[in-house]
Amino acid sequence: MSPPQKEGDGEKPYTPVDALDMGLRSVGIGAVVGFAASALQNAFDTNKAGIMTVFTRHGKSIPHMALTVGAIGFGSTAVANLRSKEDYVSAAAGAALGGGVFGLPSKRLPIVLGYAALYGSFAGLFVFTGGRFSGFQNFKEEDEFERKERMRASRRRPIEETIAEIGEGRGIRPPGYEERRRQRLKEKYGFDINPVKATVDD
Structure with a gap:
């Protein structure tokens, strides 16, 4: 026993x-x-x-x-x-x-x-040394899911930085996107575009 x-x-x-x-x-x-x-x-x-x-x-x-x-x-x-x-x-x-x-x-x-x-x-x-050929792994290391969550949180980039690199549009619509889009269209074509309402006023 x-x-x-x-x-x-x-x-x-x-x-x-x-x-x-x-x-x-x-x-x-x-x-x-x-x-x-x-x-x-x-x-x-x-x-x-x-x-x-x-x-x-x-x-x-x-x-x-x-x-x-x-x-x-x-x-x-x-x-x-x-x-x-x-x-x-x-x-x-x-x-x-x-x-x-x-x-x-x-x-x-x-x-x-x-x-x-x-x-x-x-x-x-x-x-x-960890029981794997890819490198050392500490025996007291946290669970694999917790480790990935910790790495994801520490390496997560702000959304503003990501949008600044890839740009707006193509399904990416951060806050204020419609106003900036109307302003760009007005500067390019010379007229203002009013947003379409989803509801009909009585």
Whole structure:
């Protein structure tokens, strides 16, 4: 049972996730990735190859990738449940477990530890810096909608400035537009145009 999540520290309460279910889902994803890798190896094989050679000759990639990705999903979710917090630590722990599984076929402990350190450090650093390639995102940043509203309010230009740049007309009718239009027509054509009333006087 996971420890209770502390509230009041500005963080959203953590909802525990079934680690076994996440691991099985990750195994399925890894199996698909492994099958794609085996099919690609089979396509570039210089020896005689058929459909079954995807599984017989190059099929090792399927369980290998399935167990690797499954270990990542199970490990990261289990650590997050134990800590009641999903952050770079849980991501690094799960990736380190997956990296160790990835290096098991070598049967050499330095290689296993090396893959675990490589996978764990990369995943931890990636999540710590925001979990996206577009740039850093602070974990305590406000909601995306609130952030956009704040940016829109701070960068909103006055309507007078916008009208001064694009001009009046074409559906843009700020206050006093009709008076200025009549004045321009009078200066250009020499006669005054009275506005048309929408109602009929009795």
